[in-house]
Amino acid sequence: MNLRNAAMCTSPSQSRSAHGSPSRRKRIGLWVIVPVAMLARLAHLWSTRELPFLQHPVGDAEGYIAWATRIAGGDWIGSEPFYQAPLYPYLLGALFRVVGVRGMAVLLAQSMMGSFAALALAATAGRIGGRRAAWVAGLMYALYPPAIFFDGIIQKASLAGALTCLLLLLVTVGSRRWRAGRAVAAGAVTGLLALTRENAFVWLALIAGWLLVHGRQVAPLNRRLIRCGAYLAGAAFVLGPVAARNGYVGGEMSFSTFQMGPNFYIGNSLEATGRYRPLVRGHETPEFERADAARLAQEALGRVLSASEVSHYWLDRAWVDICSAPGQWVRLTIRKVLMAVNAYEVSDVESFRVYADHSLLLGTVGKVWHFGTLLPLAGAGMMLSRRRSGARSLHGLLFAGMCIAVAGFYVLGRYRFPLAAVLTPFAAAGLVRAIRAARGRRTHHLHRALAVAAILAFVANAVRVHPEQELDGMGYSNLGVCYARAGKLDAAVTCLRRAVEANPTAEALYNLGLALSQTRQWSEAVVQFRAASAADPSLMEVDYQCGAALESLGRREEAAMRYRRALDLDPQDERARTGLERLSRSPPGGSGLDP
DSSP: OOHHHHHHHHHHHHHHHHHOOHHHHHHHHHTTHHHHHHHHHHHHHHHTTTSTTTTSOOHHHHHHHHHHHHHHTTOOSOSSOOSSOOHHHHHHHHHHHHHOSOHHHHHHHHHHHHHHHHHHHHHHHHHHHOHHHHHHHHHHHHTOHHHHHHHTSSOTHHHHHHHHHHHHHHHHHHTTSOOHHHHHHHHHHHHHHHTTOGGGHHHHHHHHHHHHHTTTTTSOHHHHHHHHHHHHHHHHHHHHHHHHHHHHHHSSOOSSOSOHHHHHHHHHSTTOOSSOOOSSTTOOSHHHHHHHHHHHHHHHHTSOOOHHHHHHHHHHHHHHHHHHOHHHHHHHHHHHHHHHTSSSOOOSSSOHHHHHHHOHHHHHHTTTSSHHHHHHHHHHHHHTOTTOHHHHHHHHHHHHHHHHHHHTSOOOHHHHTHHHHHHHHHHHHHHHHHHHHHHTTOOGGGHHHHHHHHHHHHHHHTSOOSOHHHHHHHHHHHHHHHHHHTTOHHHHHHHHHHHHHHOOOHHHHHHHHHHHHHTTOHHHHHHHHHHHHHHOTTOHHHHHHHHHHHHHTTOHHHHHHHHHHHHHHOTTOHHHHHHHHHHHHSOTTOOSSOO
8 A cells, every 4th residue: 555545545534533423412412402391391480489399399209209208218118018109209318318318419310310311312312313303302302391390399290201302312213233232231121111101011021022023134032032131121120129029018019019900990990981099089199099099999999908909999990990991991992092192282180371470481381382293294205204213113113002001090190201202313304304305395295294293283273172271270289288388378379269260160269268268268168158059069078168157157057967977978078077066065156265
């Protein structure tokens, strides 16, 4: 080789050493996504700092903090088999052990975790659609309002989203060339995800099956069996200790929880609506869920049941209901599938709509960038990504599997949240390729993609499957209850009035009456209590509270009537019995209650 050829051969190497390789510059550039995502989350936390949920948590957040506090105090094993997915509270417990029980520390940790999740998703999109798609996908997820919302509340959806992004990176990188180490890592992450969201067990089975089938034209069977075995070994490494722990404390093995039966019944009984409804009305919080499921099952069968027997009891009841009205169940399932892909974010306690009213970012960006926009973009992207058959087939399989897993039970926004990570890389790739084709006036191959996008946009945005006004009212009712707990009664009354205007349910009317009673607006409180009783005569608490308000107004006979009705509904109501005794002792004209 002559001197000229040697110089020509060495110059590219010299150029790379001087300026860095193009791939290295791309990787460094993508790190900008992390501060963008973090700034968006910090801005959201600042905007919603006055909301009382962090200082006075309710619902699942209250249960997670109580569980994590016990773990931080040294109760690492516990005494009962897991009823709820354990990974999130255990991570909170580890954090509380270091920094103390501080809710803001949790939100900051989740915001950081969500920011790096956006980076992982950008790297995934880069494998599917190239550098520009990587940038677009990273920014899409960094500014995706539901992701920002879940990172800003004490809820395991944030952890589920981050683990999903990491899993997608591992399996997308491996879709071209799998190694045993990568398969083990993917299995371990899937196991962690299953310990966060139980419906991820569907992905565990789907990915294992995909590993056996994918690449069968070029990879021999023994190699595919090895990579599938490595993947399952990684999952077993994570799930095995949980099964051993459940067996140790409860005498029964389970890789995750014993919650499947009650949840399946809630989502598939004859009274199911597709959304969450407690087994006992008024017992929507975690402290009641497990106890109610066990108590009702044991009363029905007349004996003490183990955790797995309770779960099987509710599974059997659900199948009886399904078999008794199969047509109704099919219609319900179709409705739940539509609910799972709808633009509206169904919340359980902390409402996305409530936060959007207080967060400039959620309130503005959320109007145009939501699941109803993401789904059609991803559909078009999958149509334009035929050459990446491995990644496209896997992501499509994961999307379909999660939709079925969510629709098989009941639908909440946090349950379907992992779908956003699955769709975002293809949404970004499709957008980039569509713009490129439009600029080059090569639009003939866009027709099918646009048709798919139009159909999905209609399904996600135009098909109404949620009672949105009712759900928004529930969100403001929960906010009002939280304000009342914080002692901000005027704010509580304002929120509860808004909840009643949106959806005058018995619970909302009762909560408004209770807040009015606490502000000594007795007359209006009686009006609300009576309306609540008329809306649901079986709501036990309302009669006692109405009686107390009437007693405060000096209307003794009406108060006594309400106390008697409360005792008819619940003979164990000691407060109502005490109220009747107090009225019998106090002189006519007195209220019997301290002013």
